[in-house]
Every structure is written in C-alpha cells, then in structure tokens.
Amino acid sequence: MAELKARTACEDALPCEIGATQLVELDLGPITSVMVWGSEQDVSAAMKTAHGVSFPKPNRSNGTDATRCVWFGRNQAVLIGVAPDASLGEHAAVVDQSDAWSAVSLSGGTAEDALARLVPVDLRRAQFKRGHTVRTQVGHMMTSVTRTGPDSFMILVFRSMAVTLIHELKQAMQSVAARRA
Template sequence: MAELIAKSPCDGLLPVEIGGVTLREVDLGHLTALAPHRGKEKSFAEAMKAAHGLTLPKPGRATGKDGKRLIWFGRAHVLLAGPAPAARLLSHAAVTDQSDAWAALRIEGEGVEDVLARLVPIDLRQQVFKRGHTARTQLQHMNVSITRLGDDAFMILGFRSMATTLVHELETAMSGVAARRAG
C-alpha cells in the first residue's frame, strides 16, 4: 500500500517574519462544525458545557483558550477547535468534521492591525474588536474567520484550497506595512 505523507495546508510556506510581524501556521487539532438542531439550542449549550467545559459563544464571540476553543462560525453554528467532539453532542446538533478543510494561521506583532486593515473590510482595532471577538468576513476575496487572541495577535481560518493565496496576500500586506514604517 502506498505510504501517504500528511501535509499541512501551508506546508513549506511558513513561518515568515516581516517588519516585526510574524505569520505562522498553527495546528488546532480537530475542527468540528456544530449546528444545534432547531429547538435544541439550550440542551446543546448544556451538553457542550458538560462535555468540554466550554460556554456556547454569542454571535461574534469565541470562548475557551489555546488548545480548546469554541468559535462562533456563522448563523446558528459554532466551530469546536481542539478536542474531538463528545458523542453526547450528536443528539443535540448536526456535527461535521472539518479538520482538513481549513488553513489556520496566527499573525502577531506590533502593527498587525495595520496589516489586516489592508485586507479586511471590517474594523479590527482593539477598541472595537477585543480579545475573544471573532468575525466571519473577507480577506481580499476569500471568506475567512478572524479571531483576536491578544493585544497584537489574531487567528485567521481560511479555506485550505486557498492557503497559498491567503499566505501570499498576508505577506504582501506585511511587506507594505513594513516598508511604510521604515520610510
């Protein structure tokens, strides 16, 4: 049988560091989309709390921490990043394994907001987009999920099939911002 070698979505592209901003790929573990069945939103939230100790986030928010996070991922669904979903969740929600579908990036450093401002049409500045805030929006023409992890750190999830473009766009913006700062 052929020996298959697993490659991460950004294999060979990352990490990069330009002008104090670093972009690296992160392995989030299992990625699972969970959409509670109609009328089971409450029991789903309780089951999630009991099974994984995670609070169901409101729209635009993420709960948990590195290694175990629950990210609002669109209307009536959330993304569980880290652990494999507990079996008890199956009776409350539609559960879809998306582990191999997303490229996960962490971008951080002073000036990271300026980099993202070149690419993303929403306001990601600290005063309006705080730690634990998340958004589904666009990065150039790609649909992405963006979550603030810290004062100068964001997590970006993009489609795996567009990983190379995603990295290219971010690198270009990082270079542009670095050149501006140097001037």
C-alpha cells in the same frame, strides 16, 4: 511504490516574519462544525459539561488555545482542539471539518495594520477585543478572524486557499513594514 506523506496546507510557506509582524501556521487539532437544530441552551450545556466551553454568542469565541469554540454563523460554531463528545449529537449536527480548514496566527505590533489592508471590518483593539470573531473576507477569500490576544489573530480559511492567504498577508506585511522603515 510511492510513499505518501501527509503535509499541512502551509508547510513550505511558513513561518514568516516581516517587520514587526509574524505569520505562523497553527495546528488546531480536530475542528468540528456544530450546527444547532434544537435549543441552543441545550447544546451550550452539553458542550460546557463535555468540553468546558459553551456555545458562543454571535461574533464571539470562548475557551483557550487548547479548546476553543468559535461562532461561525447563525446557529453555527466550530469546536476546535478536541474531538466532540457524542452527547452533542443529540442537540446539533456535528461534522468533522479538520481537513477542510487551514489556520494561521498573525501577531505582532503591526498585525492590525496588515489586516486593515485586506479586511473590510474594523479590527482595532478598541472595537474588536480578545474573544471577538467575525466571518468576513481577507482579500477575496471568505474567512473567520478571531482576536486571540492584544496583538494576535487566528485566521481560518478553506485549506484550498491557504497559499493565497499567505501571499495576501505577506504583501500586506511588506507594505506595512515599508511604510515604517
């Protein structure tokens, strides 16, 4: 009988370092979509009480690496790193998305330059500060990009697009590294 073994979406392809940029897979733990159907203030209060993070404003994220809430669209966010408290279900649709998403961290002194080749949004530090997030495209893939530090980004794509994301990011990293050599 065959023995099944769970694998991550990026298991064979990461980590990777090219020039001054590093690309690693993130294990975020539970990822839960929270879609407000009532008052956003009620959802935010319930999240703050249960998890210490509030429902984020548009294009923002809040929390820490352990528990984070990321804006995902109008009246939508994803709660990352913790299983949702049952009280959230009183104010929002709460759906487990853990197996649907793949997450990577792009970091280093040339991370912005690599992303500039793929993302049609100004991600420079002066415009896109820590805690800012955007739903956009990386190449042709829909994604969420969040600045997590001065030179680091969390990038979420559908799990089925993980290998394509890695390929696109590696090409951009190589291009930046070649221009700096």
